[in-house]
Amino acid sequence: MKRFILLLSAFIVFGSCYISEVQAQQQWDWHIAGGTIIDGTGGKPYQADILVRGDSIAFVGPLDPDTVRAQKNVDASGKVVTPGFIDPHAHGNPLETPGFHNFLAMGITTIVLGQDGSSPAVGELDDWLAKVEEANPTVNIAMLSGHGSIRAKVNVGKQNPTRQELKRMHRLLKADLQDGAFGMSTGLEYVPGMYAAEEELKRMAAIVGENDGIVMSHMRSEDDSDMEASLDELAQQGEFSNVHVSHLKVVYGEGEKRAEEILNYIDRFREQGITMTADIYPYSASFTGIGIVFPDWAKTEDEWKNALQERPEVLRRFLKDKVEQRNGADAILFGSGDYTGLSLKEAAEREKVSPVDLLIKMGPEAASAAHFVMDQALQDRLLMGGKVMVSSDGSPTMRHPRGYGSFAKIIRYYVNEKELLSLEEAIYKMSGLPAKTLGLNDRGFIREGQKADLLIFDREEIEDRATFEHPHKLAEGFNWIMVNGTHVRGDGEFNKVTSGRLLKGKGASKK
Numbered sequence: 279m280k281r282f283i284l285l286l287s288a289f290i291v292f293g294s295c296y297i298s299e300v301q302a303q304q305q306w307d308w309h310i311a312g313g314t315i316i317d318g319t320g321g322k323p324y325q326a327d328i329l330v331r332g333d334s335i336a337f338v339g340p341l342d343p344d345t346v347r348a349q350k351n352v353d354a355s356g357k358v359v360t361p362g363f364i365d366p367h368a369h370g371n372p373l374e375t376p377g378f379h380n381f382l383a384m385g386i387t388t389i390v391l392g393q394d395g396s397s398p399a400v401g402e403l404d405d406w407l408a409k410v411e412e413a414n415p416t417v418n419i420a421m422l423s424g425h426g427s428i429r430a431k432v433n434v435g436k437q438n439p440t441r442q443e444l445k446r447m448h449r450l451l452k453a454d455l456q457d458g459a460f461g462m463s464t465g466l467e468y469v470p471g472m473y474a475a476e477e478e479l480k481r482m483a484a485i486v487g488e489n490d491g492i493v494m495s496h497m498r499s500e501d502d503s504d505m506e507a508s509l510d511e512l513a514q515q516g517e518f519s520n521v522h523v524s525h526l527k528v529v530y531g532e533g534e535k536r537a538e539e540i541l542n543y544i545d546r547f548r549e550q551g552i553t554m555t556a557d558i559y560p561y562s563a564s565f566t567g568i569g570i571v572f573p574d575w576a577k578t579e580d581e582w583k584n585a586l587q588e589r590p591e592v593l594r595r596f597l598k599d600k601v602e603q604r605n606g607a608d609a610i611l612f613g614s615g616d617y618t619g620l621s622l623k624e625a626a627e628r629e630k631v632s633p634v635d636l637l638i639k640m641g642p643e644a645a646s647a648a649h650f651v652m653d654q655a656l657q658d659r660l661l662m663g664g665k666v667m668v669s670s671d672g673s674p675t676m677r678h679p680r681g682y683g684s685f686a687k688i689i690r691y692y693v694n695e696k697e698l699l700s701l702e703e704a705i706y707k708m709s710g711l712p713a714k715t716l717g718l719n720d721r722g723f724i725r726e727g728q729k730a731d732l733l734i735f736d737r738e739e740i741e742d743r744a745t746f747e748h749p750h751k752l753a754e755g756f757n758w759i760m761v762n763g764t765h766v767r768g769d770g771e772f773n774k775v776t777s778g779r780l781l782k783g784k785g786a787s788k789k
């Protein structure tokens with residue numbers, strides 16, 4: 279009877295979330311008390327405690343502190359507790375920089391690598407993943423298989439692959455997916471992805487679909503005039519697998535109205551049963567090789583040398599028009615090579631040549647640069663899109679602030695200052711939505727059974743510090759971070775523990 283009353287009173291106190299007497303006797307690793315939970319679904323914040331055991335969230339709900347015995351307690355009152363963020367489009371080499379503090383410091387606990395058509399160890403992803411595991415990354419890592427890397431490995435060249443070659447490409451892709459890749463990335467604006475035609479991409483997408491993966495695409499062109507055609511091409515692959523637009527942008531497009539047209543265009547595919555999503559980084563400059571301003575027939579070192587011999591004037595005119603169209607020589611800021619930190623205009627002045635002559639001298643592969651080619655109002659509106667999530671497209675070494683600031687900037691700028699997003703919408707775009715998109719079933723939300731990737735923070739303290747001048751300044755404010763149940767950052771200090779894991783996509787179960 280006594281036992282019954284005890285249970286009954288527990289039920290009354292804790293409502294439907296009550297923790298049974300038996301559970302109360304158990305040892306927990308962590309008790310996160312008194313926080314405001316923003317659970318990654320986009321739903322309203324609520325007050326609750328969280329219990330963590332091992333690497334997982336074991337309980338979420340109201341708790342009487344007297345009944346709980348945990349190894350460690352953390353008082354989250356006055357703060358929010360959210361899932362760790364998931365970056366669906368990141369760069370970096372985990373064998374070289376497994377620390378990835380640039381990502382962790384902005385709340386990212388999972389990154390997706392193998393982007394833009396390029397991935398390491400095609401066909402031998404298993405071996406590479408084993409090496410990454412030994413390197414002890416601090417964040418979870420999910421991989422994509424790079425279409426361009428597969429194409430290069432099979433040595434297809436500029437033509438369409440032969441039947442034999444296509445078969446080999448299929449085999450390599452399937453091997454990667456069954457080794458755990460979450461899908462395939464394409465880089466259709468780069469060599470060699472740009473040589474791939476519709477049929478090849480559709481056939482590859484079919485392999486992705488059979489293995490429950492996703493095609494994430496740096497599309498054929500991001501120019502305003504080409505956007506619909508690029509989206510159409512991706513949608514065709516969407517008949518075979520889920521598809522996703524990487525770093526959605528409209529180069530030299532303008533205004534909110536144009537953004538709404540693009541979002542509606544994507545929605546219309548969704549009405550046709552095609553699952554299309556997108557990610558976006560919150561800056562109006564892109565970062566890529568200067569080859570992006572060179573014509574298709576002068577994208578490689580060899581082609582450029584050829585063009586210098588055979589049609590230097592056509593090349594000169596093309597570059598002149600392209601640089602002008604892309605907001606001029608001021609709008610290209612070198613991030614690698616001899617002119618790092620200078621704009622094309624400044625570098626040309628230093629060399630006492632015209633900007634176009636400097637590009638002609640350098641060639642398409644000499645440097646990367648930030649390109650200020652986006653309209654803020656347009657990009658801001660795109661970010662509000664319902665199926666649009668946040669990415670960094672950054673790395674620990676890239677000279678663009680997005681690799682250090684993106685996720686913090688979303689909260690500092692879009693939530694706190696501009697109030698364009700509520701905090702729960704922003705968290706959804708940085709955790710639940712990318713998890714659903716990737717098919718990560720055990721991350722992205724705060725609920726029982728999910729892996730304990732967690733953040734505790736005060737939204738007012740979140741700040742992105744990285745700028746184009748100083749792109750490698752860590753973000754501030756994410757002072758308490760847990761990855762797979764391990765406390766990796768407290769009081770703003772990184773603990774010397776690593777607990778990132780290599781995640782596997784659904785294809786791995788088909789091996």
Ligand SMILES: [Zn+2]
Nearest residue numbers: 394496524525
């Ligand atoms: Zn890209």
